[in-house]
Amino acid sequence: MLNKYPLWKYLMVIATIAICLLYATPNLYGEDPAVQVSAARGAAIEVSTLDKVKAELDKQDISYKSVSLEQNQVLIRLTDSEQQLLASEILKEQLGQTFIVALNLAPATPEWLQAVGAGPLKLGLDLRGGVHFLLEVDMQEALVKAEEQMLQDFRTDLREEKLRYTAVRKDNNGVTVRFRDAETRDKAEEFLKTKYPDLLLNDSENNGQFSVSAKMTEAKLAEIKEYALQQNITIIRNRVNQLGVAEPLVQRQGTDRIVVELPGVQDTAGAKEILGATATLEFRLVDNKADPYSSRVPAGSQKYTTRDGRPVVLKKQVILTGNHITGATSSLDEFSRSQVNIDLDSQGGSKMSRATKKAIGTSMATVFIEYKPTGEKTADGKSKLQKNEEVINVATIQAQLGRSFRITGLDSGNEAKNLALLLRAGALVAPVQIVEERTIGPSLGKQNIENGLSAMIYGMIAIVIFMAIYYRKFGLVANIALSANIIMIIGIMSMIPGATMTLPGIAGIVLTIGMAVDANVLVFERIREELKEGRSVQQAIHSGYDNALSTIADANITTLLTAIILFAIGTGAIKGFAITLAIGIAASMFTSIIGTRAIVNFLWGNKKIDKLSI
Template sequence: MLNKYPLWKYLMLIFVIIFGFLYAAPNLYGEDPAIQVSGVHSAVVDNSTLDKVRSALKEDKLDAKSVAMENGLLLARFKDTDTQLKAQEAVTKVLGDDYSVALNLAPATPGWLRAVDAGPMKLGLDLRGGVHFLMEVDMNEALNKAEEQMQQDLRSNLREEGLRYSGIRRVAQGKVKVTLRDTDTANKAEAFLQKGAANEYTLERDGDSITMTLTEARIKEIREYALSQNITIIRNRVNELGVAEPLVQRQGTSRILVELPGVQDTARAKEILGATATLEFHLVDTQHDLGDAINGHVPAGSVLYKSRDGRPVLAQKHIMLTGDHIQDAQSGFDEYQRPQVNIKLDSQGGDMMSRATKDNIGKPMATVFIEYKPTGDKDENGKPMLKKVEQVIQVATIQARLGRSFRITGINTPQEAHNLALLLRAGALLAPIQIVEERTVGPSLGAQNIQDGMNSLIYGFIAIVIFMAIYYRAFGLVANMALLLNVVLIVGIMSLIPGATLTLPGIAGIVLTVGMSVDANVLIFERIREELRAGTGIQKAIHNGYDNAFSTIADANITTMITALILFGVGSGPVKGFAVTLAIGILTSMFTAIVGTRAVINLIYGGRRVEKLSI
């Protein structure tokens, strides 16, 4: 029978409608001003921290909508931003430097919606407000560290081969000069070094000296690795800020673009992102007196560090291994169910660790965490100056000769092991990062952009609704219902997709889709009118109108979809935001205009004797 849908199609449509409204609903509830508490390094956020926060708020008579653990973080929600700011000050005073107390905006989604993973759309920087950083990686420092490692490897390798040298020194950037004891040793050293040269360096002989120069390919590899490694670490640090949809991406050959929508505490963001960290493993110096070192008599080959709890640790200057060789670090338990951290190194790091520990079994090894923090001053070139902060985060006894995999034991709690594993994974920066550009988009400007975008959407929607209702009558009302469902589906899908972020150009894409979505209905309705004017029966006219218009609608939308995919592929930032909403809108508009309207038309007119259509 013409114009009759089977039951399963109606059930499918009902499911889609419920789905769309369910996942679009969280956007109606807005966001709460909130403070987010997370542990710094080995600090743990637990029930005792929760009690401290509640006591601090109560003491300062600050009313919170809720104070609870959410997604592993402590989140306190408030009714307004004034209370939020006062709460941050009060909680920071109580918790001290061991915890990060960051301002944020938390979705006010009800629990029953969160239970089905429904949440609001992620808003971009231009809509939600936030901070924009452009960060530059110090590539010279990356090369310097690579050269230092190269010199250390040379000393170890030449000693193992029995090749005596009188000096190894850096003569220029990318160049290391090795001076051997005699000509015969120089010949052997040249042959030995030539085996490992490959594409890493070139050799230049000058008497008993050999100059090793890093190749352009190796220098490029060092730069690329430093940039990609720092991007990974920045992403890990952003997690500490609790940003819903941050943007961290490469820009050029040495810069990183970071956008943090919704972040209000720009000082805290700069502190976390601007600090540069790395790791070093040293043998603890057990041959010299620690007391003498504390009194200022530090041995020439040693250095005095402090642990996180303030205890002094005397370690050898020689670096056994740097953190850039760590591939992975996972927390776990040993055979006695005590917390530990399992470390996995790359092949080069495994060889270095094996050589460094084979003769040092039973000796303590210190893991040193190094940060480069901004001083507030600038050098002669106008770049921010950094200060070096070094702390011992762990002292462990070497139980056996270590290779690519080993473990750190002597950890007090599983949470501390988990935090240490995160620290080891996130600490392997090859070079300091400096913030060279900073912009802040205020929440009021973001709110104004949202208001302007919503006004354009509402005005366009109303204009189309009036036109369709007047020009196509009952069929126009059906098209308007489909238009509303189309907008709901776009919002629902955008809210559901993890990586989708709505920007101001994205709103433009939705507005454009609203206009395009009725275009399909206009084609269908005009084909039905043509069929009626040609004397075709009403049921047949409806059937032919939908069937004959389908190919035209499909062609038009496919070409637009191709354009959207190209924009997404080659564009960046705002262009991608526009492309995403446009692509989603094309798919939803085809569904609502073809399947949705026909289901309603079939329900009203299908299988009935109709004298006249209201079209």
């Protein structure tokens, strides 16, 4: 029978649109002005902190909707923006430096929608407001660290090969190793050439001193810089994600810069804390023979200070840096004491194994290194950074360590969780500094949304009126499909994790509206042509849809390929436009081909009709 769908097809269309409608619904509830409180450096939030926040808000007569503990953060929902700012100022003053207080916008989605995983569209910086940072990676520091690592590797490798040297030192051109005789030098040079093929080696002799100088090739230098940039991007993204303040955008710009955008966060100072203060981690052995309270420190060692102010003397040689850590979790040992389980990559596991083989029973320290701007400028206009170091943990080595080991001796479960967070987030390969920052207010985003919605509404009204007048009842069918198309776009965008709606994304929706109607126009015009040629109503409908299908598919597939290319090579807003366009194309093909056909078949299919209202 012509123009009759089986029941399952009707149910499929209804179910698809119903699911998209369900996940699009949270966008109707809007957002509450909110203040978010989290512990500095990712420490756990206690219930006592929640009680303290409530007490301070009640004491100052701050009107709030709710105060809750969510994902290790205290979230305070306020009644308006004025109360939000007042609450933020009070909490910053009362909680001190140990907590991060940031302004935010919290979705007002009902619990029954949250239970099925439904949430509102994530809005980009241009729509929601927030903070924008441009970070610059200190590539010179990355090269210095690579040379220091090369120096340590030379010492370790030559000792293992039993090639005795008199000195291993850094110079302006790289690393120089000195030997007592030419024979040992030649053996060492041959060994280093085999193990380090990406280094340039030169031997020399001067006043009875035989030496080998190692210098990195241009390709190796470029590789180090690229690795530093990519690794820093990954680590910064991990830090922002694990602290869970906002849906971030973290991407590279040029050869040494990183763009970080945090939509919804209006507090620049709080956002800086969230980025992690450009820190690195190092593991060093404790010099147990040195007196930490003496003013004299043995050669090869250095005095540090723990978080509680106690002095400790550590060996200068670094066992491992944090960029070799692949995983870290907190747990309890067999005596119910807090510990952190560490997983390393293969290279890090080899280094740890060699370093701890003869160090069983001694202590190992985890050093937290932070680079902070001094306010002064270098000759090339960049900010000078001050290096601050503190020991965050000292633990006893109980056995030779490999790719997996544990850190014990922690004071509490909170300290273990904090340390695991720092290790998981990773250590920046090179310090970064903020060269540009700006706050985009929510009022500008609100204006962009209003302008985008106005364009969408006016476009829809014009199309609805035209279709209703020109195609009559079939025009009304097209208008129903158009409404379903928009619901599907918003619903699918809300379901996709990480998808963000930007101003170009709204432009993609407006463009899709026109494309969706275009498909219906092709079908309706084809039906008209079939009717003019004397076909029956049922034959005209059947032929109209079948004959127009190839044209619609060709037009939409070519546009979809364009969207895929834009997504592949574009960045930021271009990707947002491409995603919205691709989803819109898929939704428009579904509604214009299957959706309208289902309605037409239901109303006119398999019936004796002499005339169509088209």
